[in-house]
Each structure stands twice: as C-alpha cells, then as structure tokens.
Amino acid sequence: MSRDNDRTRLIDKHDDLVGSTLKIGDNVPGETPQVSPTGPVGPPPDTPNNPQTRGPAPGNPAPQKERRMKLRNASMAALRQFGQTTVPPEGPSDIHMLNIIGQIEGHMVLPPKNKSTKYEHILPQLMAVEENPKIKGLLVVLNTVGGDIEAGLAIAEMISSMTKPVVSLVLGGGHSIGVPIAVAADYSYIAKTASMTIHPIRLTGLVISVPQTYDYLDKMQDRVVRFVTSHSNISTERFKHLMFETGELVRDVGTVLIGDAAVREGLINEVGGLSHALQKLRSMLNQTNNKIH
C-alpha cells in the first residue's frame, strides 16, 4: 500500500514538473488532441476518447487516467519541440551519485572559467542522502584536479562519517585533495586509466593575512596525510615518501599513481569501473539488510 502511495506521489511530482511542458504544448494552437500517438516512441495506441483500451486502474481511476493523459501529452509536446525521444521517468533511484569534478571550490569563489564543484552544493546533498530513508547508498564519482583543502577535507569527513554504504570511483583523475575524498568511502575503485597525483602542499602566496609559515603548511599537510592514512591501507611513511618522491614529476616532487599502482600502494581498494562500483554497492546494501533482519 505504501508503495502505491509512493507511486502516486511520484506521479504528482511529475505533474508539477510537466506543468511547464504542457504550457509549451498548448502554445501550438489546436494541435494537442490531434497528435498521433502511434509514433515509434509513443505510448501504446490510446486516444483520450477511448480510455477503455487500458486495463482497469487500481484505486481512484478517474484522476489517474487524467494524469496519464497529461503525461502522454507532455511527452508528445517534448517530441514536437525537440524532435527527440523522451526517456520515461523511472522515479528516484535508491542509489544516488555525487559527481565531484574540476576544482573543489571552498571558501573562495574561483574565476568562472574553472569547472568546479562547490562545497555548498555537496554538503547539503550528503546530509540529504544520509537522512532520506528512500536512498540506500551513494556512489561518489571523482574526476578532480584538487582544490580547497578545507572544502575537500569537509567533504571527505562527511562521506566517511555516513552510515549508508558509500563507494567511490576515480575516473580520469583524483589528484591532490581528491585523494582523501576517494579514500573516505567505504570501498574505493579506480579506473585502469585514471591517475592520482600525490604531492606536497606548498606555499602559493595567495592567502592574504594568513601566516603561512613552514609550520602552518606542515600542519595543513598533516591533516591530509592523517586522513588518508587512517582511511586507507597506506602507511604514513609510505604516503609521505610518495609525496616527496623526486624524478617522477617534471620540475616538482611527488608521484603519479595510475590505475593498479594506486591499488598496489594500498590507497584504493580495487581497479574497476561503473558496473563494479554499483555491484559492490548493491552487495553492501544486501549485507546491511541482512544485519537488520
């Protein structure tokens, strides 16, 4: 019964959404009822005048029928407008995904040419995922060049303190402050071609009125090192060694770990892709379900 309610609510929600779509459809004068429903992507043949072609709807049939028709008209309007198919909305997924891309933007707004992930977007989403009973797990996809230390650590701490299963997947790159976010998940994957750069935090001279002494940088660095080593299988010594490795990077110290190198170092759990990450998440969901019942 509660499932039916959910479904109804979903349709309600969708109706709200397509309200504006209907407007666009209605702008085409007198066309809406004549739209042929027999297109290659259209719903099964069914005219508004012949509702009997559909099976008897459970519950209160009249409003539901009305809703269905509304939905159908909406998708036809979209078809007219864009000349492309619409994917039928499936309803919310029980696994949500956080996409962490570009620079991780924190206390300072970066110039708009930087692609960035803002912590004011991410933190409330994490909270919502944790609180929403319909969301069972979270997939964090990383393709980041690093960014604000405190924003990155805040996201990493939020992820690591969630009760719901979280799996991370490093695609492309998970560099610098992306490393603690990747290891914050319960289980982490890295794509074969993805890379992670581990390098020291250094003075940039950009933060005004912060005493950036060597000690200060060292402390900032320690926060990252401590988080990474306590959430992965790499030792502090080894991580710092990678951080200050010479000869790996041109004109800089540090290490680039590609694919299984990150797994060998104990930073990441496994090499894999989307299907692996989702399978892992599903199996973790089953385990937590078994524990409860």
Added chain:
Amino acid sequence: MLYSIIPPEIVFDEWDGAELETYQQITLGGRQVIIQPIGEKQMKIVQLISSDPADFLNARFQPGSVFEFTPEIFAE
C-alpha cells in the same frame, strides 16, 4: 588555500567569461539548475545539480532544454 595540481596562476588567471556571467542558479521543479536566460521570457538549462541519477534521464532537464519563465514555476 588550494591543494591542486593546477598552478594557482592558471586557476586565478583573469579571463573574460562574458557568457558565463549571465548564468544563474535557480530552483526549477524542485531541482537546482544553472540556467542562462534567453531574452525575457525563456531560459536554457546549462547544468542540473542533483544527486538523483533518475533526474538525468528526464529530458526536460537536459542541458539545452528550454523553459519559459512562468508564474507557476515561482509559485511552487
């Protein structure tokens, strides 16, 4: 303070992003979207911000999708 592989001089490089400055972040149908206004009555979706993967299957929220500014949207 940045911890990034991109050098700060590139991150903070001055750049004339005239188009980007017209972008606005609004709530549309309960979702956060970044839009670009087209004239006074319409807007084009630039980016959808959501953690629900199903939202990304909704064609109405695809980047490039055009919505009209209607009183209904703001009444929600």
